[in-house]
Amino acid sequence: MSMILFACVVRVRDGLPLSASTDFYHSQDFLECRRRLKTLALRLAQYPGRGSAEGLDFSIHFSSSRDVACMAICSRQCPAAMAFCFLETLWWEFTASYDTTCIGLASRPYAFLEFDSVIQKVKWHFNYVSSTQMESSLEKIQEELKFQPPVVLTLEDTDVANGVMNGHPQMHLEPAPNFRMEPVTALGILSLILNIMCAALNLIRGIHLAEHSLQDPGSWYCWLDQTS
Numbered sequence: 001m002s003m004i005l006f007a008c009v010v011r012v013r014d015g016l017p018l019s020a021s022t023d024f025y026h027s028q029d030f031l032e033c034r035r036r037l038k039t040l041a042l043r044l045a046q047y048p049g050r051g052s053a054e055g056l057d058f059s060i061h062f063s064s065s066r067d068v069a070c071m072a073i074c075s076r077q078c079p080a081a082m083a084f085c086f087l088e089t090l091w092w093e094f095t096a097s098y099d100t101t102c103i104g105l106a107s108r109p110y111a112f113l114e115f116d117s118v119i120q121k122v123k124w125h126f127n128y129v130s131s132t133q134m135e136s137s138l139e140k141i142q143e144e145l146k147f148q149p150p151v152v153l154t155l156e157d158t159d160v161a162n163g164v165m166n167g168h169p170q171m172h173l174e175p176a177p178n179f180r181m182e183p184v185t186a187l188g189i190l191s192l193i194l195n196i197m198c199a200a201l202n203l204i205r206g207i208h209l210a211e212h213s214l215q216d217p218g219s220w221y222c223w224l225d226q227t228s
Contacts, residue, residue, distance in 0.1 A: 002127040003078035004086055005058070006034065007119050008041075009094050009112070011103060012067045015042035018106060019094070019115040021123055033058045033073050036155050044069050050084060050150035060155070063087035068095060068103060080150070081142045085134065086126045088141070093118050 008020035015038075023034070037060050040053060044064055053060040054076070061083040062071040070087040098112060106112070131138065 002123075003075050004072055004083065004123050004127055005030070005075065006037075006073040007086070007090060007123055008037075008071050009090065009115065009119075010041045010044070010069050010071060011106065012044045012064050012069050015044065016106060017041070017109045018068075018103065019110060019112045019119065021116060021119040029055075029057055030073070033060065033155065036060065037071055037073060040153075041069070041071060047151050050145075050148075051153060052080060052083075052150050053153040053155050055155035058155075059083070061087060061150075063091060065091060066095075067100070070094070079138075081138050081145060082126060082131070082134075084145065084150070085137050085141045086122065089126075089137075090119065090122055093122060 005025055006021055006023055009018045010016060011018060017038075033055060036053070040060060040062070044062060047062075047064075049065055050063050051061070057076060059074050059076055059078065060071065061074060061080070062069055063084055064070075068091060070090040072083055072087055074083050094112075094115060097115060097118070126134075
């Protein structure tokens with residue numbers, strides 16, 4: 001039975017999936033593990049270069065450097081050294097194929113889907129080639145893990161706690177109140193007409209007063225005296 005079941009390459013800063021292996025496993029537990037892997041991918045920037053999230057039947061392993069991370073779902077029987085050796089090999093293959101500018105400009109998921117064939121080849125190699133043929137590589141990784149152990153999580157840790165991800169609370173949007181305009185009544189229309197008529201009469205009176213004051217300036221001052 002294969003020990004490395006699924007692998008993908010993601011961008012660390014935002015968790016954007018860049019490429020992934022073809023998935024042939026459809027059990028409920030495996031699909032749940034895939035869901036948790038996607039959640040973990042969004043939070044990789046919070047963790048050091050290597051880490052593992054362990055579950056009952058499956059484990060998620062990740063290894064990141066610069067802005068590229070490789071992630072894998074493995075059976076619990078898969079040794080950690082083998083998983084991280086696989087991820088390191090995959091990382092070197094990917095970064096040798098695509099430069100940092102190309103990776104940084106990727107805007108859609110699985111922009112490098114053609115790398116899937118490389119993932120499948122490397123995955124097959126680690127699943128079916130004897131570990132004795134990879135002995136030197138595995139020993140190197142084992143030494144690295146001894147001096148710098150990976151962070152260990154549980155699969156439950158990969159879920160977003162209390163609705164908070166990356167330190168930002170999720171926003172809950174309330175629907176805007178729905179205001180309805182009431183139709184204008186007959187009384188309202190009459191009031192509007194009267195107001196317009198009063199405004200027009202005041203304007204006419206003002207015009208006549210201005211004309212009269214221009215024709216007879218003395219009367220204007222007299223009117224001012226009378227009103228003061």
